[in-house]
Amino acid sequence: MGRPSKFSQALAEKICAxxxxxxxxxxxxxxxxxxxxxxxxxxxxxxxxxxFRARYALAREIMADSFVDEMVEIADGGPGRIPQLPDRHARCRLRPRIYRQRLLDRDQAPRHHPRNHRLQRQ
Structure with a gap:
């Protein structure tokens, strides 16, 4: 049958969800x-x-917020746990994961990080 190309509210809702x-x-x-x-x-x-553009932007905001939540969980050692980082090496192992989440957050929500975003609308 082929890919849909005609806009429909149902399809837009599905994509945003x-x-x-x-x-x-x-x-x-x-x-x-x-x-x-x-x-x-x-x-x-x-x-x-x-x-659709407004709903898509809201979906992106929700996505970015969930990345931030995950970053906090990683930094805290998991959901609801106090960080248990006994040594410097354990902290170093977390840094790449936190850095990745920060990059994802910056890329998904550029308006929260305007200096880091290349294209800004005027």
Whole structure:
């Protein structure tokens, strides 16, 4: 049958829900029942689809918040635990994981990190 290319509210809701669940747009658009990434990106710049653009932005915010939550859990040693880092080596092992989460957060929520984001709308 082919990939859907026509905008529908149901499809837009599905895409935004999956993004809010921390799935990348690239991954979502690999599925046969979703449109190509270029199609979704064209919907985002379409002036007639401002509601979708707002919902997509909200989904991205939710995604970024969940990355921050995960970063805090990593730093704390897990959900609800006080950090138990007995030595310098244990702390060093956590640094790459925390750094990765910080990068993901910066990339997913550029408005929270405007100096680090290359393209800003005027």
């Amino acid at each position: 999956r993004i809010a669940d921390r799935e990348s747009l690239r991954s979502i658009c690999r599925d046969e029942d979703t449109p190509a990434k270029s199609t979704v990106l064209s919907w985002l710049v379409d002036e007639d689809k401002a509601a």
